[in-house]
Amino acid sequence: MMEKTFLALSLCFAFVYAIPAFEGVTSWSSIGSLVPGITYLEAIGPDGVGDATYHVPQYMSIQAPRGLPGNATVYRNKSPPLFYIHNNQLWHFHNESTILPVHVHNSTLTSKLPLQVVVGDRDPKLAKRTLVRGGNWRWQGTMLRYEQGDNSTPLFYSCQDTNGLLGLFLFLEPAPTPVGCSPFTMHSFNRVQYRS
């Protein structure tokens, strides 16, 4: 039910906003022929992700300088990072030599709290300990889903992490929205399909 509402909302908003400008990208067809299916990810939620209105789109972003690994987050990024899915893995494309995998980490290390979305490995040793393996990312229309075994979810949550920064979290199994977290779905409205 909630998914359907989000999807309907997404379709309304899909054509309202102009495509933001990206560094070094002259046109969607040029980046699309370089990396098929590349897109930015727009967050659509009932609370507008920490904002009272929908009027400014918010995008999946990375808490790090450009091209470096970091925790995923969502904000009104004027130049949002680009992502694509290849072999059920979500990747962040920075440039031809820097492409970072998007992983889910059991960083809270308790089964009650949601799992955290992290882009690349800042600390490979720590990352190995908390990495959740065997997950798949896929598109359902414009909507991003994360799947793990029999569980599949399009819902992500923006919540404060232990540093007080807004991180991106998810649950594998349906659960009530944690206090202080905003739920949303993530959408690729400008995904470039490969044409040879």
Ligand SMILES: *[C@@H]1O[C@H](CO)[C@@H](O)[C@H](O)[C@H]1NC(C)=O
């Ligand atoms: C790609 O980005 C990284 C990190 O910003 C940078 O060090 C590297 O020189 C860039 N490579 C190219 C080909 O632009």
Ligand SMILES: *[C@@H]1O[C@H](CO)[C@@H](O)[C@H](O)[C@H]1NC(C)=O
């Ligand atoms: C996350 O870690 C907790 C505590 O070790 C464990 O109970 C839970 O099953 C883990 N969740 C996943 C998805 O690995």
Ligand SMILES: *[C@@H]1O[C@H](CO)[C@@H](O)[C@H](O)[C@H]1NC(C)=O
């Ligand atoms: C990422 O988030 C975790 C909390 O979930 C935090 O411990 C870690 O310091 C954060 N990493 C960075 C680089 O901010």
